[in-house]
Amino acid sequence: MNQKYYIITFGCQANTADSERIASKLNAIGYRIAKGEKGADLIVINACSVRQSAMNRVYAKINKFKDRQIILAGCLLKKDKEKLKNKVSEIWHPDEYFDIIPNYSCLKAGYVPIMTGCDNFCTYCVVPYTRGRERSRPAKEIIKEVKKLVKKGYKEIWLLGQNVNSYKSEIRSTKSETNSKDKIQNTKYCNFSDLLRKIDAIPGDFKIYFMSPHPRDFSDDLIKAMRECGKFSRCINLPMQSGNNEILKKMNRPYTVNHYKKLVRKIRKAIPDIKLSTDVIVGFPGETKKQFHDTVRLFKEIKFDSAYINKYSPRSGTPASKLKDDVPPLEKKRRWKILNEIANKPR
Numbered sequence: 001m002n003q004k005y006y007i008i009t010f011g012c013q014a015n016t017a018d019s020e021r022i023a024s025k026l027n028a029i030g031y032r033i034a035k036g037e038k039g040a041d042l043i044v045i046n047a048c049s050v051r052q053s054a055m056n057r058v059y060a061k062i063n064k065f066k067d068r069q070i071i072l073a074g075c076l077l078k079k080d081k082e083k084l085k086n087k088v089s090e091i092w093h094p095d096e097y098f099d100i101i102p103n104y105s106c107l108k109a110g111y112v113p114i115m116t117g118c119d120n121f122c123t124y125c126v127v128p129y130t131r132g133r134e135r136s137r138p139a140k141e142i143i144k145e146v147k148k149l150v151k152k153g154y155k156e157i158w159l160l161g162q163n164v165n166s167y168k169s170e171i172r173s174t175k176s177e178t179n180s181k182d183k184i185q186n187t188k189y190c191n192f193s194d195l196l197r198k199i200d201a202i203p204g205d206f207k208i209y210f211m212s213p214h215p216r217d218f219s220d221d222l223i224k225a226m227r228e229c230g231k232f233s234r235c236i237n238l239p240m241q242s243g244n245n246e247i248l249k250k251m252n253r254p255y256t257v258n259h260y261k262k263l264v265r266k267i268r269k270a271i272p273d274i275k276l277s278t279d280v281i282v283g284f285p286g287e288t289k290k291q292f293h294d295t296v297r298l299f300k301e302i303k304f305d306s307a308y309i310n311k312y313s314p315r316s317g318t319p320a321s322k323l324k325d326d327v328p329p330l331e332k333k334r335r336w337k338i339l340n341e342i343a344n345k346p347r
Contacts, residue, residue, distance in 0.1 A: 004042070006042055010042065010057065012050075013110075018097060023099055043061075049074075049126050052314075058072075062084060066087065066201070072084055075094070075127065077316070078190065079272075098137075112146060112161065123320040134162075136168050139169040139171065154206060156233075158211070159210040165218055171190050196208065215340055242281065281319070282312065306344055309340055
């Protein structure tokens, strides 16, 4: 087969990692990578349904390449699949390539998915509907992949998941029962703290990064593991989303502002040189100016090293999309600018 493919990736690092696995799958069946879109017989669009703006670009790409064979992959809502199923050759779900050994595209950072899906159901987020419920990769597979990356000279290992600190992999062991020939199977688990320690023990010159953790599941043992692991990068993104308890409740973020502040204090006490970034949404339905200023106050108090600030936009199929999107676009932009100036100004 002399046909060539080209992959167009939208979205986060998880989709980048997925694209590396899609490439490996296509190579295995005889396709070869093209240098660009023009030289490709097959176009793979690895989509992101998290924001409507990203899906609008996906629709535009499909219309652009309607004379080619197209595979649509990635995070896709059911309604988007229905609209696009007759415009593409195939639709692939992330589970179809999650366990495939990737064809790494980045020479510096090795993206290693440790889990996929999410069980949190934040009201604004489509991930549980596009990637499904949480599923963790076996620890042995992850360790094996990291060792290969380190052997190839990778200096950054990125452990990826929608909620990495709920990672849990079964470790099965058998032992003989006393006075019996029968064997009892004992099931133990490797959690995220255990996984960090196992990866830290791999010989080599590299740093460990991970994203994204959830404040609710951030255990004391994980903080201890981060402090103890010499290869941990001392960088973490800890999504906050809002500095107001009422808005957090509307978002189905099951923690309070006080819990978040205590967690930050614990982390900084254990790891004084930690660099802390966050994610936040401005203009969530019903967010008043007073509630927004609670977020401003928290930003000033915590002093993040950087922040990823998003203006809320409704996504069909999520509970929040049923709420009135009552914060005007100009007000969302104003709030975004205020937080951006606080969090991302030069220090």
